[in-house]
Amino acid sequence: MAASVTDRFLRYVVIDTQSDAASSTQPSTEKQKNLGRLLVEELLEIGISDAHLDEHGYVYATIPSNTVKNNVPVICLCAHMDTAPDFSGTNVKPQIVRNYQGGDIRLPGDPSQVIRVADHPVLKDQIGNDIITSDGTTLLGADDKAGIAEIMAAAGLLVNNPDIRHGTIRILFTTDEEIGRGVDKVDLKKLGADFGYTMDGETAGTVEDETFSADAVEIAIKGVAIHPGFAYGKMENAIKIAAAILEHLPKDMGPEMTKDRDGFIHPVNVSGTMEKAKLSFIVRDFTEDGLKSKEALLEEITKKVMQGYLGSSYTFTVREQYRNMKIVLDQHPEIVANAMEAIGRAGMTPARGSIRGGTDGSRLSFMGLPCANIFAGGHAFHSPLEFVSSQDMERAVKTIVELAKLWEERA
Ligand SMILES: [Zn+2]
Numbered sequence: 001m002a003a004s005v006t007d008r009f010l011r012y013v014v015i016d017t018q019s020d021a022a023s024s025t026q027p028s029t030e031k032q033k034n035l036g037r038l039l040v041e042e043l044l045e046i047g048i049s050d051a052h053l054d055e056h057g058y059v060y061a062t063i064p065s066n067t068v069k070n071n072v073p074v075i076c077l078c079a080h081m082d083t084a085p086d087f088s089g090t091n092v093k094p095q096i097v098r099n100y101q102g103g104d105i106r107l108p109g110d111p112s113q114v115i116r117v118a119d120h121p122v123l124k125d126q127i128g129n130d131i132i133t134s135d136g137t138t139l140l141g142a143d144d145k146a147g148i149a150e151i152m153a154a155a156g157l158l159v160n161n162p163d164i165r166h167g168t169i170r171i172l173f174t175t176d177e178e179i180g181r182g183v184d185k186v187d188l189k190k191l192g193a194d195f196g197y198t199m200d201g202e203t204a205g206t207v208e209d210e211t212f213s214a215d216a217v218e219i220a221i222k223g224v225a226i227h228p229g230f231a232y233g234k235m236e237n238a239i240k241i242a243a244a245i246l247e248h249l250p251k252d253m254g255p256e257m258t259k260d261r262d263g264f265i266h267p268v269n270v271s272g273t274m275e276k277a278k279l280s281f282i283v284r285d286f287t288e289d290g291l292k293s294k295e296a297l298l299e300e301i302t303k304k305v306m307q308g309y310l311g312s313s314y315t316f317t318v319r320e321q322y323r324n325m326k327i328v329l330d331q332h333p334e335i336v337a338n339a340m341e342a343i344g345r346a347g348m349t350p351a352r353g354s355i356r357g358g359t360d361g362s363r364l365s366f367m368g369l370p371c372a373n374i375f376a377g378g379h380a381f382h383s384p385l386e387f388v389s390s391q392d393m394e395r396a397v398k399t400i401v402e403l404a405k406l407w408e409e410r411a
Pocket residue numbers: 080143144177200
């Protein structure tokens with residue numbers, strides 16, 4: 001098994017699957033299908049005969065139930081094939097530090113890239129493990145090819161060990177998760193699952209049942225434009241109004257000043273002329289109330305600033321992006337309970353966490369497939385310092401197998 005999950009991972013990371021937010025197609029980049037085709041081929045080799053790639057680049061496959069019980073919930077295992085646009089995923093050259101003995105890891109392709117223990121204290125838990133990194137010139141793609149490799153290895157194990165009893169398991173590999181479109185074209189009816197797990201978390205042993213709730217806010221300002229030579233007492237420059245709004249944002253409420261369970265208000269774009277200006281924000285919080293109060297605060301600031309510009313006007317538009325999946329998961333406590341138990345049976349101390357972001361699972365949960373997020377073992381996502389250990393990926397494979405057994409046992 002050790003060779004299997006790591007070998008798979010090393011095969012998948014060399015395939016460039018970077019997604020592209022600027023593209024309007026699905027998948028956003030055609031190259032994501034190269035990995036999809038390989039995965040289908042490997043699933044067919046394992047003996048999963050319905051494995052296929054659909055026209056949107058998703059991979060669907062079914063591990064048939066092998067239990068006499070007919071009331072075992074259908075479980076979906078999900079991971080995403082794309083890698084983040086933040087850093088190059090072309091020509092990934094994976095490196096393995098075998099039997100890691102501590103200390104910083106300098107990456108051979110770019111000696112300025114060093115995975116430092118001071119920045120990544122989780123390295124201290126990796127002593128004796130085999131750590132996989134990129135050569136420093138690209139990201140590694142453990143996010144989320146570790147999750148893909150783990151699901152593939154677990155599928156192989158389940159199919160080849162019929163003594164392990166389990167219900168129907170549906171595999172779903174998505175495209176374009178990193179650009180927020182991971183589940184846009186998922187056919188939930190075809191998937192036919194009751195509950196799901198994304199294998200897309202970080203530290204071994206963790207299950208995440210919470211994501212941010214997320215809105216986008218746009219403030220459009222209309223100023224009073226006039227020839228600067230005749231402007232005295234009349235001009236109201238929309239650029240300056242926009243700047244005043246930004247200046248009044250609470251300093252302690254930006255992403256750079258918040259952590260753990262704090263939300264934030266974060267300007268992501270400014271554009272403007274004297275006549276009109278536009279401010280785009282993302283607002284994040286774990287609770288609906290927190291989200292609403294941050295938006296109210298933002299509008300309050302805008303109103304106050306506008307009081308100094310009586311000839312100008314503004315519009316304030318809130319657009320929902322995604323919601324904290326905990327709202328859905330709390331209605332089905334067995335999803336997280338079984339994941340925690342499986343992690344324990346796989347030899348780890350389970351820990352429950354929250355994600356300062358969203359996942360495919362947060363959206364799937366609200367589309368009707370409640371989905372928690374299980375660790376995949378990777379660290380330092382979206383950067384050339386990304387790393388994952390073989391041993392943590394093996395722990396994830398064990399967790400999936402135990403999870404499959406648990407749903408059957410408890411049915
Ligand atoms: Zn991911």
